[in-house]
Amino acid sequence: MSKHKKRSPNASATGNIRIIAGSHRGRKLPVLMAEGLRPTTDRVKETVFNWLMPYIPGAHCLDCFAGSGGLGFEAQSRGAEQVTFIELDKAAAKQLTHNAQLLKASNVIIENNSALTFLQKPSKKFDVVFIDPPFRKQFVQQTVQLLNQGWLAEQALIYIEMESDASSTELAGLPINWQLLKEKVAGQVSYRLYQFTA
Template sequence: MSRGRAGGAPPTGTGQVRIIGGRWRNTRLQVPQVQGLRPTSDRVRETLFNWLMPKLPGARVLDLFAGSGALGLEAVSRGAASAQLVERDPGLVAALRGMVSRLDAAAQVEVVSGDALRWLESASPVRADIVFLDPPFAAGLWEQVIARLPRHLADDAWLYMEAPAGSMPALPAGWSLHREGGTRDVAYALYRQATVTLRGDMNATEPV
């Protein structure tokens, strides 16, 4: 969930996104209207979680640049064991913590207030099974984040990324493309660490 603002000034007004599947289906997430905040669309999220369905039960999820938290909360709603939501904007952090309280989800969902790059450098490894990486597009942070991810990943981790249409960053050796798609404005792709032998049509594409 990308946004262009660095954070600090209070956001004005609120919007909404909804959880589209699982036990919290149709729950509305109140989203402060932060400049540049770009929620992942319902259609893209539905496609992503269809791809991830076999992996979600019991998974440990890391949602970097969490924004509204729609990706991380959707994952827990659909069966993930836990999620860490990392967000630096104070208004978004407050909204996330309020939603976690409303859902009575504190035992499964941790909201981390801080810069994602610093958190990746200093935090204890979480050994995440699934990582959502959707940084502010203008900041160009994909390579810096990916370089810091390895010690935070399980051996067979999955990585989901969003980027501007036509400019999906290349991943280093060790990752294999599982599925990819796109809209007019956004490219998105799901990768898996190539240390595990994959079966089936791993390199298939699925534009939407």
């Protein structure tokens, strides 16, 4: 897990993420160490994509707080039909665009926007959604409620990663049509997989 670092507007990439499997297996992508950016560790990512393995090929995926793009690019590498990244930080979004170009990933859409703003008006349905927001911001509950208003395909899978000490309160208001399939804790991080039913 990377430390939170402050970044000047002109800071260059100072770290990297690794794609674990798929067509870009072993590829390292540069990332910006923006304040609050917390790339999912390889160990957690490997577990999550073991859970998701049967569902990623051909899926339309949404990475709500894309940051480094580690989750979305992993899904793209593993055969997702299309991946939409939402990232508020302008420099981080620019880095995502650059990394998509490095991978020659034509099936990637990058939105430089707030996830909560983007999700106000449903425009399409997603099969797999990643929610990995900055810690201590209480974004999970708001994101979940917006997603449940027309963004999710039948039987869609939703991955949520958050600080473990806040998970009980943040997840208390989850919709009743979200079924918990898997959950684990790694250090200070709690991560879970849910399935949506219409």
